[in-house]
Structures are given as C-alpha cells and as structure tokens.
Amino acid sequence: MHKRKNTYISMTVICLLLFLLPDCSGSSFLSAGDTGNPGKITLTLWYWNRAIDDALIARVQKQFPHIHFRPLKIGGGYDAKLRTSLAGHANIPDIVSINSNIATYFPDEDQFVDIRTLEPPTLKQSYLDWKWQQATTPDGFVLALPMDTGPTALYYRADLFKQAGLPTEPDAVAERLKTWEDYLQAGQQMKQATGGKVFMFDNINTVFNQILGQGNLQYFTAANQYVGNQNHVKQAWDYAARVHQLGLSAKATSYSTDWSAAISNNAIASFVGAVWMKHRLKDAGPKTAGQWRIAYAPGGPGNAGGSFLAITKASQHPQEAFEVARWLLSAQNQVIAYQHTGLYPSALASLDNTALLQPEPFFGGQITTRIFSHVATQIKAAPNNPDNDVVQGVIQRTLNMIELQDVDPQDAWQYAQQQILRELSH
Numbered sequence: 001m002h003k004r005k006n007t008y009i010s011m012t013v014i015c016l017l018l019f020l021l022p023d024c025s026g027s028s029f030l031s032a033g034d035t036g037n038p039g040k041i042t043l044t045l046w047y048w049n050r051a052i053d054d055a056l057i058a059r060v061q062k063q064f065p066h067i068h069f070r071p072l073k074i075g076g077g078y079d080a081k082l083r084t085s086l087a088g089h090a091n092i093p094d095i096v097s098i099n100s101n102i103a104t105y106f107p108d109e110d111q112f113v114d115i116r117t118l119e120p121p122t123l124k125q126s127y128l129d130w131k132w133q134q135a136t137t138p139d140g141f142v143l144a145l146p147m148d149t150g151p152t153a154l155y156y157r158a159d160l161f162k163q164a165g166l167p168t169e170p171d172a173v174a175e176r177l178k179t180w181e182d183y184l185q186a187g188q189q190m191k192q193a194t195g196g197k198v199f200m201f202d203n204i205n206t207v208f209n210q211i212l213g214q215g216n217l218q219y220f221t222a223a224n225q226y227v228g229n230q231n232h233v234k235q236a237w238d239y240a241a242r243v244h245q246l247g248l249s250a251k252a253t254s255y256s257t258d259w260s261a262a263i264s265n266n267a268i269a270s271f272v273g274a275v276w277m278k279h280r281l282k283d284a285g286p287k288t289a290g291q292w293r294i295a296y297a298p299g300g301p302g303n304a305g306g307s308f309l310a311i312t313k314a315s316q317h318p319q320e321a322f323e324v325a326r327w328l329l330s331a332q333n334q335v336i337a338y339q340h341t342g343l344y345p346s347a348l349a350s351l352d353n354t355a356l357l358q359p360e361p362f363f364g365g366q367i368t369t370r371i372f373s374h375v376a377t378q379i380k381a382a383p384n385n386p387d388n389d390v391v392q393g394v395i396q397r398t399l400n401m402i403e404l405q406d407v408d409p410q411d412a413w414q415y416a417q418q419q420i421l422r423e424l425s426h
Contacts (some may be wrong), residue, residue, distance in 0.1 A: 041067055045097075047096075049073060057071045094317065094321040100305045105310075106385075115142035118311065127145075138224065159291045166189065170293055187199075200270055203252055205396055208236045211299060214300045219392070226421075240402075251404065292363050357369060
C-alpha cells in the first residue's frame with residue numbers, strides 16, 4: 001500500500017484559517033525566534049488541555065532564564081490548527097505536542113527536526129523502547145520525544161464480581177481471566193447472576209481495540225503492506241462480535257454521557273482500558289469510589305494512547321527548544337506530571353520511582369501503578385503507519401453498526417474491508 005501525502009488545503013482557505021487561529025488561549029503569536037525581551041530568545045509551545053502539566057510549564061521560565069517562553073494552550077481542533085500552520089508555513093511554534101496519531105505526521109517529516117541530530121547518543125536508552133519506536137518513521141527519522149503512555153489493565157467492580165461469584169482480589173481475578181475466552185465466560189456468569197442488569201463489557205469497540213493493542217502487528221507491516229484483513233485483526237473482530245451476540249455489552253459508547261451514566265448506575269462491571277481511564281472513571285462514577293480494582297488484562301499487556309513533543313523546522317533555536325522539551329520530559333518531571341494530571345511516564349527511571357507507589361482510595365487503597373508500570377515495560381512494538389487512523393475509523397464505524405443496528409458481523413466485516421480498500425486507494 002502506498003504512503004499518501006497529506007492533501008494541503010488551498011492557500012485561500014489556509015489564509016482564512018490562519019486569520020482565525022488565535023481563538024486559542026494566550027496572546028497573539030510571535031514568529032519563531034521573535035522576541036520583545038532584549039537578551040532573550042523566544043520559544044513557543046503548542047499543547048492541548050492536560051497534554052502537559054501546567055505547573056511544570058510555569059517553571060520553564062525559571063529553569064531557562066535566557067528564554068522567553070510562550071506556552072499556548074490550543075482549543076478544539078488541535079490537529080487541524082497545527083496542520084494548517086504547517087501547510088501555510090506561518091505561525092508555526094517551536095515545540096508542538098503530538099498525540100498518539102503521530103504516524104499521520106510521518107509524510108511531513110521535513111517539517112520537523114530529526115531528534116537524532118539534537119539528542120545525546122544515550123538519550124534513547126532513557127525511554128521505553130516501544131514508545132521511542134512509535135515516533136520513528138520507516139526510514140529512521142525520529143520525529144519527537146516520548147511523553148506519556150497508555151498501558152492497559154482490567155478495571156473491575158469488586159462488589160459486582162462478588163455478587164456474580166467471581167474472584168475479587170486482583171491476583172485471583174487475573175488468574176481467573178487469563179484469556180479473552182475466560183473473560184467472555186465470566187461475562188456470561190455476570191449476566192446470569194444479575195438477571196442481565198449488569199454488563200461485563202462497556203462496548204464492543206473497546207473489546208476490539210484492546211485485543212488489537214496487545215499484539216505486535218496492527219493494520220500495516222513495517223514495509224507498509226496492509227494486513228488489516230488478516231487473522232490477528234479478524235480474531236479481535238470475532239471476539240467483539242461475540243460479546244454483542246451474547247448480550248454482554250452495555251452498548252455505552254466510550255467518552256459519551258451514556259457511558260458515564262452506565263458507570264454511575266452500576267451497569268458496567270468491568271472494561272479493559274488505559275491508565276488514563278482512571279481520571280474518566282472517577283469523574284463518571286464518584287459514588288462508586290472504593291469498589292473498583294485493577295488487575296492484569298486478559299490476553300496480556302497492551303497500550304492505548306500516549307503523546308509526544310516535537311521540534312519544528314520553523315524554529316530558529318532548535319537546540320534550545322530541544323533542551324526545554326527534554327527538561328519537561330525528564331524522569332523526575334514525568335513523575336510530577338503523573339501526580340498532577342495522571343500522565344503516565346515513558347521515562348524508564350520514572351517507572352521505578354517510589355513516588356508512584358501510592359495507595360488510591362478510589363480503588364480500595366490498591367497501589368495500581370505496580371500493575372501499570374509492569375505492563376508498560378512489557379508492551380510489544382507494532383509498526384506505526386500514517387493510514388492507521390483511516391482503517392481504525394472504518395472499523396469503529398462498522399462495529400457500531402453491529403452493536404447498535406444488529407448488522408450481521410460477517411457481512412459487516414466484508415463491508416469494512418471493501419470500504420477500507422476504497423479509502424486507502426484515494
């Protein structure tokens with residue numbers, strides 16, 4: 001499958017959008033390297049809310065007194081605004097946050113500084129290898145520094161598990177639910193014990209995504225060959241479809257008000273999710289505090305999400321920009337970022353920091369980081385591809401057709417594959 005270049009919007013639209021860009025917080029943009037502070041250089045950072053710990057950002061100016069630091073928290077449509085600036089070659093910041101869709105920026109690597117030209121030779125060894133690989137293009141260009149990660153685990157309600165006659169302690173739960181087949185069987189037990197009022201799974205998209213995230217191959221090989229129609233993907237699809245057919249899903253779409261209501265109303269007994277789901281869970285179900293626990297996920301370690309910091313070619317001071325980014329992402333600061341905002345570290349030294357080992361009342365006093373840190377070190381690197389999001393979008397929409405419209409799973413699979421090939425050919 002060929003690698004597609006991003007299609008740049010017309011210059012007329014670009015100019016209009018650039019005119020509208022400053023709906024983000026902060027004052028008007030300065031061009032790269034511009035400074036109103038004699039003796040200082042100006043560096044600008046773009047990030048979205050909670051992408052970086054604001055307390056750490058506030059310390060940059062003191063840490064680097066020779067730099068006039070301008071952090072800009074960009075509102076909705078972050079990717080669109082960044083791509084618009086890159087396409088128009090105007091108002092480009094020095095440092096940019098990039099989300100887990102970093103591979104979509106691979107075709108535009110010429111807009112970024114290769115981290116290998118800025119880093120000390122040993123810096124790579126400071127971070128999780130699989131996370132470093134996610135930011136590395138097929139030709140070896142390192143687009144960005146690793147920021148946070150999304151190691152996954154099983155979130156479960158100990159009280160509802162007890163009601164269904166299932167084990168309740170994390171080690172016993174992990175032993176009972178070693179495989180996804182075990183998990184399905186436990187889901188049927190939960191359904192029978194609660195009269196179908198409590199569901200073991202939140203939605204089938206979660207099932208599919210988490211199974212796929214546990215492997216070392218997703219939709220494309222390192223040679224850019226599409227393999228999203230092969231057995232490892234079909235197996236994840238079939239498990240998701242069985243959850244629907246067995247009536248084990250709450251059909252609560254992730255990040256929706258329905259999902260929050262189902263959590264709050266005790267309708268969801270468990271789900272496999274990334275570490276950052278702790279924050280969403282606490283917001284959705286404050287009345288369920290103390291009942292949730294964390295166990296190793298069925299099927300093994302996986303990752304979902306996580307972001308990066310990149311240096312743009314537009315920066316007149318790339319080395320200084322790199323030093324700021326490296327300081328923000330140091331092992332010590334990644335621990336602070338987790339404590340303040342729940343951003344899970346990618347620096348190896350952070351994972352061993354005793355400051356992470358704190359009991360959490362929401363999870364019954366469990367020290368959940370012991371599981372998440374171990375999972376983070378066990379994740380398998382999978383080839384990253386610019387078209388992953390194209391495939392994922394089709395898969396997600398089609399799984400929704402199964403769950404919400406009761407479309408036949410095999411018909412839906414054939415439709416999804418046809419649609420994927422059609423979109424990839426554009």
